[in-house]
Amino acid sequence: MQNLPMFRELSSVLCSYKIESWQTKDFWEKVKLLNVPDNNINYQSVYRLIVRLSNEGYLDIDLEKSKYNLIKYNENNKLKEFRSAFCFSSLTILKKVSSEKLKFESELIYLEEEIDVLEELKDQFPDIQTKIEQLIDLKIHRIKYLDIKVRAIVSLINYLSKF
Incomplete structure (x- = not known):
């Protein structure tokens, strides 16, 4: 199934949203947000995938x-299996983003310590004080x-934590 047209895009939608009383057009609207060309071929591919996922x-299918x-679809426990197989783990992504944040915070501390040392060096080397100040500005x-x-990473972590 993962080799079918539009599978990656529809999977992204299934991984990002809770499916409750969705019609095919609801899936299609979300897929189009992924910059998929709005044409009948892509729509039909999404429709066939939805029918296959249902089958x-x-x-x-929400009969009521x-x-x-106008068929309305709901997710079920088996869709959770689908997500675990085809969706990137949000926890893994959060770990990567948090790791990147720690890396930047570590560099911040390093730079602040370096500035402190450069300030001390200005007194020891008055003849290059201007160059040291330029380096401090950098x-x-x-x-x-x-x-x-x-x-920005903190904002991203907070946003991702909502899902």
């Missing part, structure tokens, strides 16, 4: 809410950049 027991040939710019990166 193989990954999606349940389905009317006039280090300060790097610290500001890393602070922004750390804040």
